[in-house]
Amino acid sequence: MKSTPALRFALTLAVALTAAIDPASGQRPPMSRPSAAAAAVGPSAAGDIHIASGRTTSFMWVLTDAFGYRWDISSNGTISDGTSDAYDTGMQLQVDGASYPGYSTGKLSQDGAEAEIGPWNHAELSIYRRVCINAQAGYCRWIDIFENSSSGKDVAVSLKYYFNMGESTQQTYTSSGGAELTDKDWGIVTAGSSRTSSRPAIAHIFGSPGAKFKPAFQFDRSNDNIYYHASIKVPAGKTVAICFFEAQRRPYESAVKFLKDFKPRRELALVPAPLRRILLNMTGASLLLGEIELKRSDKYDLVSLRNGDEIRGQITTAKYALQTGFGPIEIPAGEVIGLVSRSAEKDLVKLVLAGGQVVAGELTNGPLTIRLPGGTELKVPPKGIRQAAYTISEKRPEQVRTTDSLVLLRRGERLAFDDSELRFAFLTSHGPLDLAAGDLSAIEMDTPGGGLHRAVFRNGSLLAGLLGAERIGLKLKLGPSAELPRWQLGRILFAAEELAPAGLSKLTLRNGDVLYGTFSDKKWTIQTKLGEVAVAPADVASGQSSANSLGHVQLVLRTGTKIGGKLAGDYVGFQVTPGPAMKIFVGKISAFVGAEPAKPDTSEEATTTTSAPTGAADGSSERTTLAGKGLPELEKLLRDRTARMAATQQALAAVKAKLAAVMNDAGLRDQLAKQAGSLMAELNNLQATIAQIRQQQAILTQRG
Amino acid sequence: MIDPLLLLRTGDRLAFDPELLKCTFKTRHGTVPLDSKQLLEVRLHQGGHGVHRAVFLNGSKLAGLLGPEQIILPLKLGPKLNISRDMVLGIRFAAETKEDPDLACARLSNEDELFGRLSDEAYVVVTDFGTVNVKPKNVAAMSFDEADPTRIAITLWDGSTLRGHIQQEALHFEIEPGPVLDLHVGQIVGLTSPRALPPDDVVKRVEKYVAMLSAASYQDREEAQRLLVEMGGKIVPLLKKYLTDADPEIRQRITVILERIGSEAPGGSAGNPLPAAFGQPGGKVGLLMR
Numbered sequence: 006m007k008s009t010p011a012l013r014f015a016l017t018l019a020v021a022l023t024a025a026i027d028p029a030s031g032q033r034p035p036m037s038r039p040s041a042a043a044a045a046v047g048p049s050a051a052g053d054i055h056i057a058s059g060r061t062t063s064f065m066w067v068l069t070d071a072f073g074y075r076w077d078i079s080s081n082g083t084i085s086d087g088t089s090d091a092y093d094t095g096m097q098l099q100v101d102g103a104s105y106p107g108y109s110t111g112k113l114s115q116d117g118a119e120a121e122i123g124p125w126n127h128a129e130l131s132i133y134r135r136v137c138i139n140a141q142a143g144y145c146r147w148i149d150i151f152e153n154s155s156s157g158k159d160v161a162v163s164l165k166y167y168f169n170m171g172e173s174t175q176q177t178y179t180s181s182g183g184a185e186l187t188d189k190d191w192g193i194v195t196a197g198s199s200r201t202s203s204r205p206a207i208a209h210i211f212g213s214p215g216a217k218f219k220p221a222f223q224f225d226r227s228n229d230n231i232y233y234h235a236s237i238k239v240p241a242g243k244t245v246a247i248c249f250f251e252a253q254r255r256p257y258e259s260a261v262k263f264l265k266d267f268k269p270r271r272e273l274a275l276v277p278a279p280l281r282r283i284l285l286n287m288t289g290a291s292l293l294l295g296e297i298e299l300k301r302s303d304k305y306d307l308v309s310l311r312n313g314d315e316i317r318g319q320i321t322t323a324k325y326a327l328q329t330g331f332g333p334i335e336i337p338a339g340e341v342i343g344l345v346s347r348s349a350e351k352d353l354v355k356l357v358l359a360g361g362q363v364v365a366g367e368l369t370n371g372p373l374t375i376r377l378p379g380g381t382e383l384k385v386p387p388k389g390i391r392q393a394a395y396t397i398s399e400k401r402p403e404q405v406r407t408t409d410s411l412v413l414l415r416r417g418e419r420l421a422f423d424d425s426e427l428r429f430a431f432l433t434s435h436g437p438l439d440l441a442a443g444d445l446s447a448i449e450m451d452t453p454g455g456g457l458h459r460a461v462f463r464n465g466s467l468l469a470g471l472l473g474a475e476r477i478g479l480k481l482k483l484g485p486s487a488e489l490p491r492w493q494l495g496r497i498l499f500a501a502e503e504l505a506p507a508g509l510s511k512l513t514l515r516n517g518d519v520l521y522g523t524f525s526d527k528k529w530t531i532q533t534k535l536g537e538v539a540v541a542p543a544d545v546a547s548g549q550s551s552a553n554s555l556g557h558v559q560l561v562l563r564t565g566t567k568i569g570g571k572l573a574g575d576y577v578g579f580q581v582t583p584g585p586a587m588k589i590f591v592g593k594i595s596a597f598v599g600a601e602p603a604k605p606d607t608s609e610e611a612t613t614t615t616s617a618p619t620g621a622a623d624g625s626s627e628r629t630t631l632a633g634k635g636l637p638e639l640e641k642l643l644r645d646r647t648a649r650m651a652a653t654q655q656a657l658a659a660v661k662a663k664l665a666a667v668m669n670d671a672g673l674r675d676q677l678a679k680q681a682g683s684l685m686a687e688l689n690n691l692q693a694t695i696a697q698i699r700q701q702q703a704i705l706t707q708r709g
Numbered sequence: 710m711i712d713p714l715l716l717l718r719t720g721d722r723l724a725f726d727p728e729l730l731k732c733t734f735k736t737r738h739g740t741v742p743l744d745s746k747q748l749l750e751v752r753l754h755q756g757g758h759g760v761h762r763a764v765f766l767n768g769s770k771l772a773g774l775l776g777p778e779q780i781i782l783p784l785k786l787g788p789k790l791n792i793s794r795d796m797v798l799g800i801r802f803a804a805e806t807k808e809d810p811d812l813a814c815a816r817l818s819n820e821d822e823l824f825g826r827l828s829d830e831a832y833v834v835v836t837d838f839g840t841v842n843v844k845p846k847n848v849a850a851m852s853f854d855e856a857d858p859t860r861i862a863i864t865l866w867d868g869s870t871l872r873g874h875i876q877q878e879a880l881h882f883e884i885e886p887g888p889v890l891d892l893h894v895g896q897i898v899g900l901t902s903p904r905a906l907p908p909d910d911v912v913k914r915v916e917k918y919v920a921m922l923s924a925a926s927y928q929d930r931e932e933a934q935r936l937l938v939e940m941g942g943k944i945v946p947l948l949k950k951y952l953t954d955a956d957p958e959i960r961q962r963i964t965v966i967l968e969r970i971g972s973e974a975p976g977g978s979a980g981n982p983l984p985a986a987f988g989q990p991g992g993k994v995g996l997l998m999r
Contacts, residue, residue, distance in 0.1 A: 297856070347874075348835070415896070416857055434760050453820050454757030454759055454820055455757070455819060455821055467758060469760050470774070471736075492891075492893035492895070493895070495895065516755050518758055590793070592796070
């Protein structure tokens with residue numbers, strides 16, 4: 006399977022929902038003092054809380070992330086140096102003043118990205134450290150797990166995390182945008198002097214927005230020490246955990262951008278759910294769907310009001326009547342996960358549905374009714390609500406997935422639609438195309454760098470163009486049909502499965518577009534200095550088109566022969582597979598790679614065929630093309646190969662004639678001799694192929 | 710001045726009469742007319758998954774698809790050219806841009822950049838404290854919430870910021886000189902207008918005081934100058950036109966006033982900053998990226 010573009014991951018709509026945690030710690034203490042957390046919600050360690058046994062790693066465990074930053078993790082779970090001595094040590098854990106010990110080996114996750122050490126039995130707790138290097142996102146994540154397996158005694162400990170940075174902290178930028186930390190902050194960037202430092206700046210993430218417990222971050226601009234302080238209480242028989250992220254970035258502004266872009270809950274979606282549920286400092290259950298972040302609980306329905314109050318109970322509203330941009334709709338409450346209000350003035354809401362849809366409109370069926378635990382029923386107008394969410398349950402699960410095609414509107418809606426037999430007019434610089442939804446993975450409506458729209462095909466092809474219709478008609482799964490102005494669309498995602506482009510040719514265009522499929526021309530005629538050569542696209546391993554000399558190509562045949570010259574004709578026929586047939590102007594082509602020949606068929610017929618006389622070293626591509634072909638196709642192939650053999654013979658004769666005339670020029674002679682050799686090899690291959698075709702014809706003729 | 714040139718992929722550069730070139734330009738904002746007098750060039754060779762891009766004389770860049778597919782055009786050399794659009798690398802209409810620093814700038818989600826002015830009558834913005842009508846000429850900057858682009862933050866001519874929901878989904882933006890485009894709010898990353906004007910009553914007061922600068926009485930002239938200085942940097946855009954006034958007294962006093970208050974001008978000479986991005990604290994912010 007080919008690597009999948011990130012944008013297509015969005016199609017799966019794997020939506021993060023962090024599970025509910027009781028905010029039992031109450032008010033967060035001032036930043037200057039260690040904070041205390043007594044929330045303990047996890048069962049004793051089990052399941053995904055720990056890495057499964059199997060793979061192991063020794064220490065130093067070193068990985069480099071996709072941004073080129075080094076993460077060298079020591080035997081006690083600390084980072085040693087990082088890149089360019091960013092750290093002298095970092096994330097060194099001390100529990101009640103005692104340092105976490107080193108281990109010779111640790112468990113390693115199946116994907117090799119996360120290691121776990123422990124348990125360290127200390128202060129009546131079993132303490133484990135999980136360290137995960139997310140190479141693609143470019144950060145390292147620590148989750149320290151504290152298990153209290155005693156039956157009747159809560160255990161309180163103070164934690165200190167120590168960093169000795171490569172240099173003293175000179176520059177800082179906090180998650181709230183200032184230089185100094187406030188109670189609201191959950192992350193900070195620290196760096197040395199902007200003028201002289203070659204070390205990366207570091208983004209430290211120690212909480213999630215709104216978390217009621219966060220470790221206190223301590224630094225001093227006069228030295229290179231940094232600390233986290235926290236006090237936690239682990240109830241008897243329970244397990245809790247604390248999570249931190251660190252990222253190295255250079256220059257300083259990149260680290261600031263990382264912090265600005267970082268969404269803790271999005272990254273926490275990558276943490277196994279049982280472990281996520283017991284995190285103390287990344288608390289607050291939430292569903293993250295696009296830009297909507299919906300706080301949820303697994304114990305009760307949760308309604309957050311505009312005045313800051315939070316109501317826990319049961320939402321008893323039976324249905325939601327919504328006046329939407331595409332007409333009125335009614336949605337049963339059972340299909341709704343929650344809602345966010347869009348206005349304090351009007352009852353404008355966005356409903357989040359269990360199928361991953363988000364629908365915006367004005368709620369027209371009155372206030373939300375919420376039953377409190379005591380039985381009292383409250384009626385709250387939607388404009389008084391900031392957000393409301395139903396309890397996490399089987400019906401309204403933690404992970405939301407959709408198998409439908411979705412249109413993502415710029416105003417934040419996500420609407421499922423029926424894509425069967427849907428087609429789109431797509432205007433391209435290669436002419437207008439008629440695209441079938443079934444061939445597509447996505448249509449992107451924004452192309453940075455001054456582009457228009459972009460079609461992403463199931464096979465990975467990317468094609469720039471303009472969605473032709475100014476209004477897009479879609480049959481929505483919610484019921485009504487919608488005529489959506491094109492400009493409202495941010496992206497269209499199609500449900501069809503992606504296809505690996507195996508066995509397809511790849512055509513790269515000068516504007517960066519890439520097409521996978523098959524060349525639909527029967528042959529290409531190349532005007533070389535030595536004469537005209539006919540080449541079947543199937544025989545071409547790769548090729549390049551000159552940027553400076555229109556129509557000039559350099560082809561490398563599967564046999565190794567290289568042919569350079571001007572392509573006769575201005576266009577190359579290409580069939581995106583599956584997808585539209587196109588004529589591509591040769592001046593727009595940058596390069597191409599021929600389809601990898603399929604593996605030889607081991608059936609009896611193929612064996613018989615391959616046992617036919619072959620004069621060539623490599624006739625595999627031809628052999629595979631014969632399997633399954635009927636007599637008419639074989640006849641065509643025979644004619645084509647015979648013509649090519651004639652052309653090759655002609656080219657060879659021309660080279661030989663030139664060779665005879667330049668015997669005194671050693672350089673040119675060698676060059677021509679090489680060309681002659683290649684042509685000879687090509688001729689041999691063609692002769693072998695012709696023999697194979699005739700053999701196959703004979704077999705089929707005998708079978709009648 | 711050069712003749713407009715058709716640049717071919719073969720390397721040919723062919724002069725033509727722009728009046729005879731009839732083309733369409735299909736964009737994300739609809740099909741727009743292209744007037745050769747307003748254009749610097751049309752590029753038909755783009756990287757980064759681009760298609761075609763029109764560059765206007767004022768520096769605006771607009772992505773689109775140039776039509777027709779077959780270009781038939783009499784050349785200055787005599788013969789009539791009849792070639793596929795694919796053969797064309799670019800069309801050059803002028804030698805250089807004529808940029809105007811006073812124009813508003815709209816930056817779009819595909820990195821197109823348009824210079825001109827908002828041409829709507831007014832925008833209706835529903836804020837938490839009521840509904841406000843905002844005239845485009847009073848707008849210094851606009852930013853749009855990425856999650857819900859109808860949520861808007863508008864910085865007005867005097868630096869005050871207004872947040873709320875804009876009721877129009879599309880803003881009309883006129884490239885000056887050039888076509889008027891319908892820009893969906895979700896396609897706009899940010900908009901700045903370096904020369905936002907005060908409301909009409911302020912304009913009238915300025916006009917009145919400027920007229921007093923040439924009053925017969927020295928005291929009146931001094932008083933008018935004092936009042937104008939008092940009004941501060943926000944009126945700089947209104948005063949500049951009087952630098953070329955026929956009355957030397959007005960010219961001289963305006964120069965003095967501008968020297969005194971020029972540094973207070975909203976956004977200084979670099980124009981107005983965008984309002985703070987959504988989810989960020991107020992204050993200075995850079996260009997909003999989406």
